[in-house]
Amino acid sequence: MTTEEPQRPDLARELIARATESAAHRAKRVRNQLDAVQLGQGRHTDHANTNVLRRILAEHDWPGHHLVDSEAARAAWSIALHSDDDPAFLRAAATLLGRAVQADDAPVQHWAHLHDRALTTSRRNQEYGTQLLLRADRIELCPLRAPESVDKRRATVSLPPIAVALETVRRRYMPNGTAYEVPSVVLAEAA
Incomplete structure (x- = not known):
């Protein structure tokens, strides 16, 4: 760069x-x-x-x-x-x-996010776990291919482990332990 x-x-x-x-x-x-x-x-x-x-x-x-x-x-x-x-x-x-x-x-992280978004909008399982749903009471991952190996795939594109990423998103969108009162909204983990 x-x-x-x-x-x-x-x-x-x-x-x-x-x-x-x-x-x-x-x-x-x-x-x-x-x-x-x-x-x-x-x-x-x-x-x-x-x-x-x-x-x-x-x-x-x-x-x-x-x-x-x-x-x-x-x-x-x-x-x-x-x-x-x-x-x-x-x-x-x-x-x-x-x-x-x-x-x-x-940045490769941008590609991973966009790749996952393209997969989820095509109703396919994402690869890197970057796409999330914000619900009224929780944040959840969009469907994920082979969840047991997601951290290995994330490491190949310089993303932190999924647990770290989810905690970061939870702190941002659920500061008091509850999400904002909204219908389901698709979020992307920040890159």
């Missing part, structure tokens, strides 16, 4: 702005602070963000550290991660992100 100036600072600014707006909206959603109209606006924003990222991927491949910068690359990952309404796009984005990881242009 690099610390040099990004090739496309304009794309970096756009990705960061879009991801920041979406993250603020999702935080309100998790805390059940949105009405039906605001929920719809959030879905529209995610859809628009997906289309912008789709254009960027078509023109530039994955927007990694060289093209944008590490903050904007993280923003691109966040946008892709929340493209749940388009499983084919998630799979394609995960493939391109995987290539960027191989070129040392993106």
Whole structure:
């Protein structure tokens, strides 16, 4: 990875702005602070963000550290991660992100999260245990392939053991021992 100036600072600014707006909206959603109209606006924003990222991927491949910068690359990952309404796009984005990881242009943890998200949105078992459900009274893992070996797989992509990750998420979303009063919300472990 690099610390040099990004090739496309304009794309970096756009990705960061879009991801920041979406993250603020999702935080309100998790805390059940949105009405039906605001929920719809959030879905529209995610859809628009997906289309912008789709254009960027078509023109530039994955927007990694060289093209944008590490903050904007993280923003691109966040946008892709929340493209749940388009499983084919998630799979394609995960493939391109995987290539960027191989070129040392993106973090492998981001790929693991996006790969798991693509699997769960396609109703398949995830590999790395990064996708979770926030329920009113608990946090649980989305279905996981071969749970007995998940920590070995997580280690290959520089993720902490699943117990550590789950405890971190529980502290974040269940500070008093109970989750926020929301319907089921799919979360991604922070990377």
